Amino acid sequence: MEKADFILKAQYVLHMDETADAAGKSLLIEDGAVAVRGDKIVDAGPIGDIEKKYSASEIIGGSGQLKAVLPGFINTHTHAPMVYLRGIADDLPLKEWLEKHIWPIESKWLGPEFIHDATELACLEMLKGGTTTYNDMYFYENHAAPAVKKTGMRAVLGAGILDFPTRVAQTRDEYFERAQELVNEFLNDELITPAIAPHALYTCGPEGQKRAARMAEKYDIPIHIHLSETKWETVEIEKLYGKRPVKFLDELGLLSDRVIAAHCVWLDDEEIEILAKRHTGVSHCVESNLKLVSGFAPVAKMINAGVKVTFGTDGAASNNDLDLLGEMGTASKLHKALSGDPASLDAKTTVKMATIWAAEALGLGNRTGSIRKGKAADLIMLDLDKPHLTPVYNIFSHIAYAAKPSDVEHVMVNGRMVVKGGQIVTADEKEILEKARAWGKKIKESV
Ligand code: NI
Numbered sequence: 001m002e003k004a005d006f007i008l009k010a011q012y013v014l015h016m017d018e019t020a021d022a023a024g025k026s027l028l029i030e031d032g033a034v035a036v037r038g039d040k041i042v043d044a045g046p047i048g049d050i051e052k053k054y055s056a057s058e059i060i061g062g063s064g065q066l067k068a069v070l071p072g073f074i075n076t077h078t079h080a081p082m083v084y085l086r087g088i089a090d091d092l093p094l095k096e097w098l099e100k101h102i103w104p105i106e107s108k109w110l111g112p113e114f115i116h117d118a119t120e121l122a123c124l125e126m127l128k129g130g131t132t133t134y135n136d137m138y139f140y141e142n143h144a145a146p147a148v149k150k151t152g153m154r155a156v157l158g159a160g161i162l163d164f165p166t167r168v169a170q171t172r173d174e175y176f177e178r179a180q181e182l183v184n185e186f187l188n189d190e191l192i193t194p195a196i197a198p199h200a201l202y203t204c205g206p207e208g209q210k211r212a213a214r215m216a217e218k219y220d221i222p223i224h225i226h227l228s229e230t231k232w233e234t235v236e237i238e239k240l241y242g243k244r245p246v247k248f249l250d251e252l253g254l255l256s257d258r259v260i261a262a263h264c265v266w267l268d269d270e271e272i273e274i275l276a277k278r279h280t281g282v283s284h285c286v287e288s289n290l291k292l293v294s295g296f297a298p299v300a301k302m303i304n305a306g307v308k309v310t311f312g313t314d315g316a317a318s319n320n321d322l323d324l325l326g327e328m329g330t331a332s333k334l335h336k337a338l339s340g341d342p343a344s345l346d347a348k349t350t351v352k353m354a355t356i357w358a359a360e361a362l363g364l365g366n367r368t369g370s371i372r373k374g375k376a377a378d379l380i381m382l383d384l385d386k387p388h389l390t391p392v393y394n395i396f397s398h399i400a401y402a403a404k405p406s407d408v409e410h411v412m413v414n415g416r417m418v419v420k421g422g423q424i425v426t427a428d429e430k431e432i433l434e435k436a437r438a439w440g441k442k443i444k445e446s447v
Pocket of ligand 1: 077078079226262314315
């Protein structure tokens with residue numbers, strides 16, 4: 001018998017391994033098990049086979065329990081610390097929301113302590129909902145990192161770059177210095193991937209974009225941008241540079257598989273082809289786009305053209321939660337209606353978008369996103385013994401259309417149990433919530 005640290009057993013193991021899928025094999029192991037040793041998955045297969053081969057110090061699931069195991073979800077676009085601004089201003093036009101509410105509060109409160117404390121709350125929410133990796137764009141990310149590592153999450157942390165001075169930096173050089181510090185500290189970290197985040201074409205022009213691309217190339221790190229989020233943006237960029245945003249970035253040579261572009265709502269057919277050709281990943285933020293009235297991204301068209309479309313929640317102030325299961329359900333239903341095709345964003349595709357496609361879009365496809373020998377043990381177990389999940393005909397359908405964050409029972413990241421029985425075990429939930437309430441009181445008194 002080989003030694004393992006954990007064996008996870010479930011009626012349904014959704015391994016999401018695309019090589020098997022491409023070979024026409026199932027993405028599902030019924031009555032399956034996953035063996036974990038150290039930080040890695042060492043094996044996955046039918047329970048009988050795994051039990052014959054491995055003994056483990058801890059066995060999770062099994063003996064008649066109704067469970068599903070799958071790779072942890074990956075949120076490909078958020079601004080995690082904005083959980084502290086959730087619900088402070090809603091139901092407003094985007095410009096007024098940003099200029100009169102969000103930006104003034106950020107310019108008053110943003111700092112290392114805010115970022116650290118708010119990131120803890122965001123990680124708590126995401127982990128309890130089955131998200132094991134997130135892709136962030138914000139500031140002071142080196143102060144977010146300790147909170148991410150403490151809670152035990154995996155994250156791509158993007159240092160924001162702007163053309164104008166803020167509390168964070170006075171000049172472009174200074175923004176890049178912040179980014180350089182983040183890269184220096186976390187370049188080869190196991191859980192944190194540093195990234196560069198030139199915010200958007202209308203806030204970080206061609207000079208900043210080019211410099212960000214050079215930096216990303218030099219360190220082999222991802223680039224995280226907002227792209228074609230609103231109609232206003234496409235009109236503005238066309239006015240300034242004579243081209244639509246995707247076309248303009250491409251002509252500057254800045255689109256590649258290194259880029260994860262959030263939103264991509266306003267695209268013409270040529271731009272969809274460009275994104276597919278450059279293997280640029282797209283983070284679709286359906287609930288943010290709906291709430292801020294940004295428009296409807298052509299997701300079905302992008303997927304048909306071969307674009308890797310994934311899910312992002314965007315910041316909690318424009319969603320208002322960090323629930324990836326919610327994004328999956330909303331997006332797959334919306335795009336069926338929009339495309340007039342009920343087969344659009346079918347259940348299996350929707351689960352791929354939230355797992356393996358997301359890992360690939362972030363350049364983490366060799367590390368996470370599917371259950372495969374040698375990959376990091378980023379796994380979640382769902383409890384299926386619930387009214388809204390009974391009976392089970394098609395487990396992909398239940399995950400895409402019916403499951404809720406509260407169904408997530410256990411969460412493991414890099415081989416470490418971080419949520420057990422629905423409770424975080426790496427941090428003190430009560431303390432995180434108390435800190436959030438204290439911050440909320442201070443912020444409320446200041447507006
Ligand atoms: Ni955003």
